[in-house]
Amino acid sequence: MLKVFNTLSGKKEEFKPIEPGKVKMYVCGITVYDYCHIGHARAMISFDVITRFLRHIGYDLTYVRNITDVDDKIIKRADENGETPAQLTARMIDAMHEDEVALGNKLPDIEPRATEFMQQIIDMIQVLVDKGFAYQGETGDVYYRASKFAEYGKLNNRKLEEMLAGARIEVEASKEHPADFVLWKPAKAGEVAWESSWGKGRPGWHIECSAMSTHCLGAHFDIHGGGPDLKFPHHENEIAQSEAATGEQYVNYWMHCGAVRVNNEKMSKSLGNFFTIREVLEKFNPEVVRYLMVSSQYRSSIDYSDASLKDAKTALERLYTALRGQEVASEFTPSEFTQRFKEAMCDDFNTPVALSIMFELVRDLNKARAEGSAEAPLLAAELKTLAEVLGLLYQDPEYFMQNSTIAEGLSAEEIEGYIAERAAARKAKDFARSDEIRDLLLEQGITLLDSREGTTWTRN
Template sequence: MLKIYNTLAREKQLFVPIVPGKVSMYVCGMTVYDYCHLGHARVMVVFDMVNRWLRSTGYEVSYVRNITDIDDKIIARANENGETITALTHRFIEAMNEDAAQLGVQRPDIEPRATDYIGEMITMISTLIDKAHAYAADNGDVYYSVSSFSHYGKLSGKSLEDLRAGERVEVGVHKRDPMDFVLWKAAKPGEPSWDSPWGAGRPGWHIECSAMGEHHLGDHFDIHGGGQDLQFPHHENEIAQSEGAHDCSFVNYWMHNGFIRVDDEKMSKSLGNFFTIREVLEKYDAEVVRFFILRAQYRSPLNYSDQHLNDAKQALTRLYTALRGLEVPLVEIDWQQPYAARFKQALDDDFNTPEAFAVLFDLASETNRGEALASAGLLKALAGQLGLLQRHPDDFLKGDGEAGIAVEEIERLIEERLLARKHKNFSEADRIRTVLAGQGVILEDTAQGTTWRRQ
């Protein structure tokens, strides 16, 4: 039985969906004003893994991941670039989808864009005002009154008293309480706006997800996910909005993936220590990056460095090497089989991918010992549950498209080496091996001929 660490409960809990056999899952997506960085990649890959596993174990999943296509950063970047907001967001949505596809991330069932749901946001804000959870200020802004919601802080474990004591929130002359947050922003000159009962303006960030989640999954759904940095205030504010509007529980299981860190600091655009997915994929195969992300348990911090990516590449190379040269059969997984049972037990334990990978490496070792086809088939099938090992081994091991010596040149030199060996010119053959080794190409002479892979 699947157990999920529920941030709200601060413990692992048995997963029991609201509707038997069906799962409703909402994940906070990207604000599209720049290229996605590795922190975004972790969100996409982790919840892709969750989605795959839920479906694999028989659930019918409705997976929603939103796109924020209007906010202060988007407006500022469009102005800096001298382009329209529509042109900017369209460009970076396309880039996001390209990056996600490279990483083997399957598209969510629904990808709502905030600007398509302004009407739903206005309706929810009106409901919150009617229920005295929100108020319209005289400057045209609308604020949520956090003191009206007695459960505020239950997700993050923060009390209003503690928050006020360590207050770093802008008070603002129009707020009744410094902790109140904006639901609707009055229009400023030159900014995009929509008509509303409170005048022209645009939605605040937090209301977007409450409105889109309700529209697609209902007032109450199973799983809400996102990065750890969203736990407070974004997800806390979502709870206040949605439960204040509907007087019922909003989400049963809250999941948060850990940060990617660089030099013990969270990777983020605001700190300027981020690496875009595109920058990393210039140096590393996309499957290596996916492997690197999934090798760690999703809630733990993940330290980024070239060394860690190189380690991931070597580990993935071991798995592909075990499959090389085999006609690997398609296998329907028997979950009672010992290796498969261990793998399932790992992923059912709050998606414990480190233990799941341990099973894969045990299977690779067994394949190398000669239990080839049966164990190789199971290795590929189980890895497929994580979106890995589905290429021909040579496609990965030869690294076509990677930086360095071209495949055609490698194969030309190998032919020259074979010819030198045929004429017993072993010094020339050794020289060519050395040249290739200097380019990071490893030759392996077998009874079937010479194979090669990148180091």
């Protein structure tokens, strides 16, 4: 039985899809005005793992994740760069996909862009206006009447007045109520804009997701996901406008991943602890970053630091060491490790417990290898299969062990040259030179591992 923590109810619930055997999931994507940061990586990887496991246990899943490609930040950044918003977003979308593939993610099935769904957005706003849930203010902006939606606040389990206290709510004279939020805003001269019955303009952020999700998945679907900062006001507003427009329950299960903290502090450009995915991948193998993200349950916060990445690297090396030089069977009969792994993942995608089971499997694999048992290739295959659910162990073990850290020192060719020279020195019984080469490489962060098959190496 799969159990999922539902933000809407505040507890774990048995997962029951609307249509047996099929799952429809929408996740809020990126506003593409800059390179993705490690907070984005958390959400990307979290929902990639969820997608992988749902498919692993037999669900026919449709995964939709939107792209916000029209926004005030996009317009401002494009103007600063001396390019059009379309040029900026095209570059950033390509960069986002590159980052995601590098991290081992599979791309969503459908990736709608706001600019391609403008008619659906305008149509939904018109429905809200016709039903009395929206109005045009004196400034020309079209607002949603938050107070008219009786269940406003149900996702955050708070009343409207409680949510307004201390929240950053944009107060404008043309609003009927401080909680009312914009659905359509008039364009300034020279800005990208679309024609509508309320004048030339562009949509507010919240309405974009409602229009795209319901168009791609229907008025009522199974899962809606996103980062922890989206619960209010974004997802609360999505519920209000979607259910008012369609008259149906919008989503059954709301899922939110945890935040990323940097050295126990909130990630912020002002604190100088803000890192893009690209900056991190200049120092660490992408799979090390992925391991760090899945080593905590998706709803937990993660503390990002060089120390935590080094711990992730060490743990991942233990897994790869078990596969290094090991034959992997093409077929195997799942053992109790697979059953326990599935039980852990069925408990709200508990990846830390799932990983602990994989390390138990590694212990048995190492023992089987040492004994020369025929079980070793079968256990290796089972390990690889379970790891694939988490998006791990997809690299060649030898390659990973030599590239788990992105080093600026010796190249692989230079290291292999030293190893060949050392082998020649040992053959000539020049053990002083052999030791000298080993020590030289160790100073460069390279550890040599001698075995009957020869010498391999890894970066420290």
